[in-house]
Amino acid sequence: MxxxxxxxxxxxxxxxxxxxxxxxxxxxxxxxxxxxxxxxxxxxxxxxxxxxxxxxxxxxxxxxxEKLDQINKKQPIEPDFYGNGGATKLIEDAFRKITGKEKAIYLPTGTMANQLAIKLLNGNNTKVIVPENSHVFRDEADAAQSVHSKRLIPIGKGKPYFDVEDLKNTINYTNTNEVFKSGLGTIVIENPVRRADGTVVPIEKIKEISNYCKENNYKMHLDGARIHLASAFSNTSLLEYASYFDTVYISLYKYLNASGGAMLCGDADIIDKVAHQIKILGGTVYQSWSNTAMALYYLNGIxxxxxxxxxxxxxxxxxxxxxxxxxxxxxxxxxxxxxxxxxxxxxxxxxxxxxxxxxxxxxxxxxxxxxxxxxxxxxxxxxxxxxxxxxxxxxxxxxxx
Ligand SMILES: Cc1ncc(COP(=O)(O)O)c(C=O)c1O
The missing domain is CATH 3.90.1150.10 (Aspartate Aminotransferase, domain 1)
Incomplete structure (x- = not known):
């Protein structure tokens, strides 16, 4: 038997x-x-x-x-109420600190975190430049185009990551070859790059892109679903990575062992708009403590x-x-x-x-x-x-x- x-x-x-x-x-x-x-x-x-x-x-x-039970026995887990308070607030506070951003918010998925970051950073601009091999470009079911009216422009095809020259060329190409001008608002970097087997984007490349974006008033979003891995292998702190971006998304389930969930961190003027957007999309969940308590446990000492x-x-x-x-x-x-x-x-x-x-x-x-x-x-x-x-x-x- x-x-x-x-x-x-x-x-x-x-x-x-x-x-x-x-x-x-x-x-x-x-x-x-x-x-x-x-x-x-x-x-x-x-x-x-x-x-x-x-x-x-x-x-x-x-x-x-069993793990949740163990966590709860050590310190009773406080529930959140529609994302407010309890374990969800604790993890938001923790991510705010480790990324050095003004605010952090819990979302049900990383896809939603990426999409809302792009939408809010972009304002009325329509164009967003994204890595061709990124989750945002290939794995989010054209949400940017179909739900948020943003046009994704892929960059760096065939490479693990793009550099500042690729970015300048892409911007130059659209500026010179499109008759009806519309604005470019945001540049996205994914790090580490999942479709390149977890390759890290070298910090020097990120710095160059970030300087260029600051000079030209473009916003930057980091899809850092697995950013702790990049940090561990490149000896670059989360704080440093986050400092080059306006918004940073980090997954709660890839290596923080929650059953789902995502954090989006950034300035208050962006993050304060996120809860309303989540609600509009039907993503406001009554309680998320089972994800946030678990991820918080594994965040500690990571x-x-x-x-x-x-x-x-x-x-x-x-x-x-x-x-x-x-x-x-x-x-x-x-x-x-x-x-x-x-x-x-x-x-x-x-x-x-x-x-x-x-x-x-x-x-x-x-x-x-x-x-x-x-x-x-x-x-x-x-x-x-x-x-x-x-x-x-x-x-x-x-x-x-
Ligand atoms: C790099 C990257 N970004 C975003 C996501 C999306 O996360 P979620 O499954 O929470 O929507 C994933 C998930 O596989 C990912 O690998």
Missing amino acids: KKAIGINNRRDFFKKIGLSTASVLLPITSLNSMPLPALSRAPNQPNTPVNFIYDGLALTPQEYL EDRWSQVIQRSKTIISELNKIEGLRISSLKNGTNIYDLTLDTAINLKKLAIFLYDTYNIWLGRANEKGVVKFVINESLLTRDYKDIINAWIEGIEYARG
């Missing part, structure tokens, strides 16, 4: 992460745009999985409830934990790279995503199944080039790193031949 449950769980798991036979070679981008599956734990194994797939811990509903994640991952990666036939390489200006390749003598599916079944370690699928995106996160801190290394050594031996 137990065995049968185990097999079903396993099948379910590999189907969800895309390692079923049919989908081993699906591109990683489809995985990234897929909803986070409610994964079940492998039976009879350490409760907390070490996952090499997500930015965060991928908590199950049961773990989520810098220290990520510096430990980075230290530990360096040791793990350098040990794993000693295994014949396995190669984990970092990316230029990368954050928590690495490229893992295996010799043809090592069967990825066998390895992934072994790691999952025996050690509750999760590994993603290969993309069309045979590269597995090896993603590090705080789950590395839940196990002795030597155990993780040994599990891999065993798994590779098992998967050979």
Whole structure:
């Protein structure tokens, strides 16, 4: 009976992460745009999985409830009322401080945070310049055009990020090639860049763009869904990143482990207008404390934990790279995503199944080039790193031949 449950769980798991036979070679981008599956734990194994797939811990509903209970027992969670007060106010205060902005507000989604930031910063201007590979341009269902009457102009196609010269060229192009002038209001930067496997936009590039925008009176919005990762890997504080932008959005669920939610930070004259806009769009939620209390818990101490994640991952990666036939390489200006390749003598599916079944370690699928995106996160801190290394050594031996 137990065995049968185990097999079903396993099948379910590999189907969800895309390692079923049919989908081993699906591109990683489809995985990234897929909803986070409610994964079940492998039976009879350490409760907390070490996952090499997500930015965060991928908590199950049961773990989520237990964590909230633990948080509540330490200090009773105060509920908010339509976003006012309680845990939601606490997290708004926390984000205001860490970004150095006048105000911060909770929104139900990052998509709404991005869109409202653009709309409000732009005023009556119609044009917004956005990275071609950004969530705003590619993944927000043309909300800017269809809901907010803003025209998005993509920039930097084929590059991980654009620089100030690209920006000047794009502005010059529209200024000289369009007969009926309409205003450009806002420039958007995404950092780290999800579609470039978490590449950080170098701070010097941001500074140059910011100086140019200030001189020319353009506003700037940062899609910093995962800005803490950029900060941890580039040693640039959130305060510094935020200082170059008028508004900053940060996700509460990517690595802060809430089940959803977003923060938008900026000057009072913008942020004070956001609550009304959320209401108009039907996004005012009665209570959000289950998200904000959770994210606040994981926000506390995040810098220290990520510096430990980075230290530990360096040791793990350098040990794993000693295994014949396995190669984990970092990316230029990368954050928590690495490229893992295996010799043809090592069967990825066998390895992934072994790691999952025996050690509750999760590994993603290969993309069309045979590269597995090896993603590090705080789950590395839940196990002795030597155990993780040994599990891999065993798994590779098992998967050979
Ligand atoms: C870079 C980036 N920006 C914005 C979002 C949107 O966040 P949400 O799912 O909360 O709308 C995402 C989500 O995947 C993202 O990766």
